[in-house]
Amino acid sequence: MPFQNRIVQPGPKQKTVIDTNGNVLTPPQEWVFLKAGDGPLTRSVKSRCITWQVQVKKGKRTISKGIWAEKGHVEAAKQELERKRSTPEYERQRAAQLKRKERKHAEYVEDFYQATLDFLAFHPAHRQTAERLAKSVTDLATPIGSGTVARTTRIPIHKRVEAAVIAWLRHQTTGYDQMHIIRKKGSRREVRRMLAQKSQLMLSRYRTGETLDNPCPLQQALETEHRLSRLKEEKKKQQD
Known part of the structure; x- marks a missing residue:
């Protein structure tokens, strides 16, 4: 009933x-x-x-x-x-609430960026690369409504950061998006685990200050992203 x-x-x-x-x-x-x-x-x-x-x-x-x-x-x-x-009082409360949310979000973005730098822990020789990668991961992971792991509160921020960095590296520095993965239970998880190990190995080389192969997949990904960002900015200026 x-x-x-x-x-x-x-x-x-x-x-x-x-x-x-x-x-x-x-x-x-x-x-x-x-x-x-x-x-x-x-x-x-x-x-x-x-x-x-x-x-x-x-x-x-x-x-x-x-x-x-x-x-x-x-x-x-x-x-x-x-x-x-429709009342003025509601509009004032709503405006104040939006400001609080914006301030809270800005603080979270800053905290996430710093936590990402801490997780990367690159050697001083690779500090600029660490900053570029941390900003890229933060920009992608933290927008409200993005649905990424960075928006969850179920795990500590250092776990969110690690997951976000590994996901960024998987999509930007490997052929994961073009891979043909067989339809078998656990296959995709196994591929991700394998790629995560490769990403962790690359990160460890940046942490120890090694001289990386030229071109390095990470450097290539950051440069590609930079070029695409500039093209978008130029296109937007032309439209305005």
Whole structure:
């Protein structure tokens, strides 16, 4: 019966769901689906009425796709929030909140960059390379909504940094993106492990201050990225 809160999964057909017992259910006719994305609106609806929360598993994560709820309660919650969000006080609070988020993000980017430098620990002879690599990894990994390992809070920052650096090296200094990997359980993980070992070996040579082969894959990747960045800047200037 619909008159209880449920955690469900998307069903086999449109406007159907699957409950925790594996039963296929159809929400009542007067219900509508509210997509995830507006936290205050979702919380307001859930405080007003019975809801079915649609979730999906993605790896180890559980992702909310939205909720099914009675249309009247959804509309009432939307109207209430619209009135609240149209007030000057809300605009001031919102602006202050955005500033706090921007400041917090800027601090995190700085911390991540420094943690990346600490992880690289290159010999002073390769300090400039370390700085360029740390900036490149940080720029790629830290944007909000990027979905990278740097945005998770489930592991310590030094683990995030290591994963981000190895991922950058895998995509930029190896042929991983063009590899044909057989469809067999564990094959991709094994390839990544092998490439990670090669990347760690290259990093260790920079840490000990060795003279690297010319051209070095890392240097080539950084130079390619620099050229592409300049081309983008020039193209943007021309468009402006």
